[in-house]
Amino acid sequence: MQAITVHDRDAGAGGLALTELPHPHAAENDVVVRVHAAGFTRGELDWPGTWTDRAGRDRTPSVPGHELSGVVVELGYGTTGLTVGQRVFGMADWTRNGSLAEYTAVEARNLAPLPADVDHTVAAALPISGLTAWQGLFEHGRLAAGQTVVIHGAAGSVGSVAVQLAREAGARVIATGRSADRETGLALGADVFLDLESERLEDAGQADVVFDVIGGEVLDRSAALVCAGGTLVTIAAPPEVRPVDGRAVFFVVEPDRAGLTALVQRVRDGRLKPAVGEVRPLAEAPAAFAPGGGRRGRTIIRVVPDGPAAEGSR
Numbered sequence: 678m679q680a681i682t683v684h685d686r687d688a689g690a691g692g693l694a695l696t697e698l699p700h701p702h703a704a705e706n707d708v709v710v711r712v713h714a715a716g717f718t719r720g721e722l723d724w725p726g727t728w729t730d731r732a733g734r735d736r737t738p739s740v741p742g743h744e745l746s747g748v749v750v751e752l753g754y755g756t757t758g759l760t761v762g763q764r765v766f767g768m769a770d771w772t773r774n775g776s777l778a779e780y781t782a783v784e785a786r787n788l789a790p791l792p793a794d795v796d797h798t799v800a801a802a803l804p805i806s807g808l809t810a811w812q813g814l815f816e817h818g819r820l821a822a823g824q825t826v827v828i829h830g831a832a833g834s835v836g837s838v839a840v841q842l843a844r845e846a847g848a849r850v851i852a853t854g855r856s857a858d859r860e861t862g863l864a865l866g867a868d869v870f871l872d873l874e875s876e877r878l879e880d881a882g883q884a885d886v887v888f889d890v891i892g893g894e895v896l897d898r899s900a901a902l903v904c905a906g907g908t909l910v911t912i913a914a915p916p917e918v919r920p921v922d923g924r925a926v927f928f929v930v931e932p933d934r935a936g937l938t939a940l941v942q943r944v945r946d947g948r949l950k951p952a953v954g955e956v957r958p959l960a961e962a963p964a965a966f967a968p969g970g971g972r973r974g975r976t977i978i979r980v981v982p983d984g985p986a987a988e989g990s991r
């Protein structure tokens with residue numbers, strides 16, 4: 678099968694190449710998925726799990742990409758809940774070969790059934806952004822109706838989903854981002870937009886939850902916005918400045934079948950729209966990975982081209 682692989686830690690995105698790899702094996706509790714669409718995170722080439730397995734052993738050449746949408750083609754021993762031919766979407770393991778490939782082996786519990794009326798491109802943009810926003814707001818931040826939340830980077834992949842979910846949950850949403858993101862932030866449902874390039878973050882006022890995706894100085898200054906008993910949640914890095922009378926949480930998103938099911942239901946009934954950016958074929962994944970400005974939304978790699986023939990493709 679064809680896959681995008683990396684083997685040289687120092688090469689950055691320039692080390693990504695389209696390669697021929699053996700078909701993956703479905704281990705116990707795994708399924709093999711024919712990948713139709715896949716997402717990736719540009720920073721993942723810096724993550725230890727890209728290079729080593731759980732025991733710290735070199736696992737190169739490795740396949741990047743940790744979110745996918747596709748069709749189950751094989752079940753491993755003991756796998757329950759999914760069937761061959763079923764449409765699925767979800768997250769690939771951090772320390773195994775990922776989704777930038779024609780086929781990938783994934784633990785079945787990391788996937789959820791994908792309804793027939795949701796396109797693979799949209800579904801591939803949902804797992805990491807959607808679960809991160811959900812877990813950050815409601816599990817770690819304990820956000821409730823009537824509370825105020827500040828959501829940084831609201832025009833980005835995670836932030837845009839967070840704004841929509843927080844709004845739906847009945848929170849007052851203060852979105853932040855660059856000057857050019859104001860219209861997007863407000864269109865997503867934010868009550869207020871704070872432009873971090875020309876306005877003072879401190880003018881956002883006090884919030885029950887601050888959800889940070891940016892880190893650095895923005896994260897440091899966010900601690901002061903958290904009201905007594907509130908929570909600073911970040912996905913960027915462990916916070917160095919903590920709220921005086923509140924919690925500070927850094928977390929890494931976890932796979933969650935029930936969460937995926939709740940998210941995709943929102944997509945189906947129009948309550949949630951993940952931010953899909955460029956859509957490119959597998960051979961162009963190395964170019965799509967390269968750093969560069971001006972990209973909006975999640976870049977999706979369409980491994981099987983869209984269209985009526987796609988669903989029949991195994």
Ligand SMILES: NC(=O)c1ccc[n+]([C@@H]2O[C@H](COP(=O)([O-])OP(=O)(O)OC[C@H]3O[C@@H](n4cnc5c(N)ncnc54)[C@H](OP(=O)(O)O)[C@@H]3O)[C@@H](O)[C@H]2O)c1
Binds near residue numbers: 836853855911975
């Ligand atoms: N811990 C976890 O589980 C987890 C999960 C998902 C993602 N992440 C990480 O979280 C970060 C965000 O992910 P994402 O997918 O949402 O990224 P993204 O789509 O690039 O969104 C980030 C948003 O924040 C904006 N932004 C960045 N720096 C800013 C600044 N100084 N002032 C104003 N706006 C700023 C960006 O604008 P521009 O595009 O104009 O820069 C963009 O709109 C990434 O580093 C990602 O690796 C962590």
